[in-house]
Amino acid sequence: MGSMGDTRFIDAAERRARLGVRHLLAGGARAGSAAEVGDALVAxxxxxxxxVFLAVGARLTGDVEPVAAVERALYEDGALVRMHGMRHTVFVFPSSLAPAVQASTGAPAAVRERSTLLKHLAAGSDxxxxxxxxxxxxxxxxxxxxxxxxxxxxGAAVPRLRSEYVYGPGTRQEGVQSVASRVLRVLGMEGRIVRGRPQGTWTSSRFRWAPGEARPAVDPAGARADLLGRWLGAxxxxxxxxxxxWTGWKVTDVRGALAEVGAVPVTVDGGTGDGGAGDAVTGFVLPDDLGPVPEPEPWAALLPALDPTAMGWRGRDWYLDPAHRAELYDRSGNIGPSVWWNGRIVGGWAQRADGGIAHRLLDDVGAEAxxxxxxxAERLTAWLGDVRVTPRFRTPLERELGAAAG
Structure with missing residues (x-):
């Protein structure tokens, strides 16, 4: 067990080992159901x-069909739920975490969203x-x-939803908008309605809405501790x-949750080097997570745009060479499809028009890798079959590879 003074030291190699096992990417760690993946990744x-489907598919054993597994968990078993979470973003969570997510993150965001909508309506309508x-x-x-x-x-059944208001009157952003999307968004953030099955295939973003289920009231501070503790474990x-x-919370709320779960400060390697003191920063782990983690067998993965592993930390230098960011991220910080080897991003990939998976390595990783x-890439091509997937947020390398001839 490494140490720097009296503090446990976790180098970049061990951080990558944790990632491979706990994020179900190493071969022996893969899951048998979408619910297992959701529980492991938290969000x-x-x-x-x-x-969502691609992220789960990358972590399932070969005998599990990804689309059926995710649809079963979302729409039949109810093991997973799609809802607004951190940073006003839509996530898929384990249903058991939904009350904590709503109390810690969704409800405060919904209050702000409702207030903003009322201000916009007052300024641009009656x-x-x-x-x-x-x-x-x-x-x-x-x-x-x-x-x-x-x-x-x-909108057809409730004509009021087709009403319009003037957004940003007197500003450069002035324009006419429908209230429908804003009203449905507020109701969704409050958990009063939920996104159900989409129209069309699993790649569609045109969801049907359904009544939300009543969730038990949860103390916000306890909810923050619950969510943060689950995420620290992963x-x-x-x-x-x-x-x-990651949470989008105030620093004081994060510190309160860290204290509530008894988080232990450790020194971590935050860079891509060998874990030297020059890269050292302070991190936190759960109190029962101070033991060493053995390195798993070598593993490779093709992860989709916005994968929770690639987007899991603000500080990413320990798994991503900063020189590759411009090719792999868009201007808003959304990552495109990425290629991983033993806990590091080493390239990117895209699906071509003919269905083939094109990838490019940005590092020299060797013949085994x-x-x-x-x-x-062959595994992903096989299960996608005739389905074509284009990321919503496109990145330079993904665009280039996707346009390449087969």
Whole structure:
């Protein structure tokens, strides 16, 4: 067990070993169900619906069909739920965590979203809080009868949803907007409605809406401790900067949650070097997570855009060479499809128009890695079949590889 003074030292190699095992990427660590993947990762980015399926598929054993597994967990077993979470973003969470996510993160964000909507309506229309409440009542009543409906169907049944208001009057952003998307977003963030099955295939983002289930009231401080503790178990060690970025909480809330779970400070290698003191920063782990983690067998993975592993930490130098960021990320910081070898991002990939998976290595990884990465590309090509997937947030390398001839 490494140490720097009296503090446990976790170098970059051990951080990558933890990642490979706990994120179910090493061959022997892969899961047998989508629910297992959700539990292990805590949160799957859901902004791009296809990314959820691709992220789960990368972590399943070869005898499990990814699309059926995810659809079963989302729409039949209810083991996973799609909802707003950290940083106002849509994620897929284990259902058991939904109350904690709502109390710690979703509810405060929903309060701000409702306040913003009311301000916009007051500035650009004659609609007020009473009008909004009645509109929401009608939407919920319609969903109670239908069971589920698209936004278009709800607009046809509740004409108020087709109302328009002037956004940003008197500014450069002035324009006419429909209230429908804003009203449904607020109701969704409050958990009063939920996204159900999409129209079309699993790659579609046109979801049907359904009534939300009542969730038990949870103390926000306890909810923050619950969520942060689960995430530290999956992603620790993590720095305070990692935690405030991932949760979107105030620093004081993060520190309170760290104290509540009894998090232990450790020294971690935050760079891509050999773990020398020059890269050392302070991180945190759960109190029962101070033991050494053995390195798993060599592993390769092709992870999708917005994969929770690639987007898990604010400080990424220990698994990503900073020289590769411009090729792999868009201007807003969203990562595209990435190629991994033993806990490091070593390249990117894209699906061509003919369905083939093209990838490019940005580092010299050796023959063993090239063979393993090639096998993962073949595995992904096989299960995608005739489906074509284009990331919502496209990155320079993904665009280049996707446009290449087969």
């Amino acid at each position: 799957l980015h859901g902004t791009d619906p296809a990314s 609609f007020d809080a009473e009008w909004l409440a009645e509109t929401e009542r009608l939407v919920l009543a319609e969903l109670a009868v239908r069971g589920e409906a698209t936004g278009t169907e709800l 992603c620790g060690p993590a720095t305070e900067a990692d935690l405030t970025w 090239r063979r393993a990465i090639g096998a993962e």
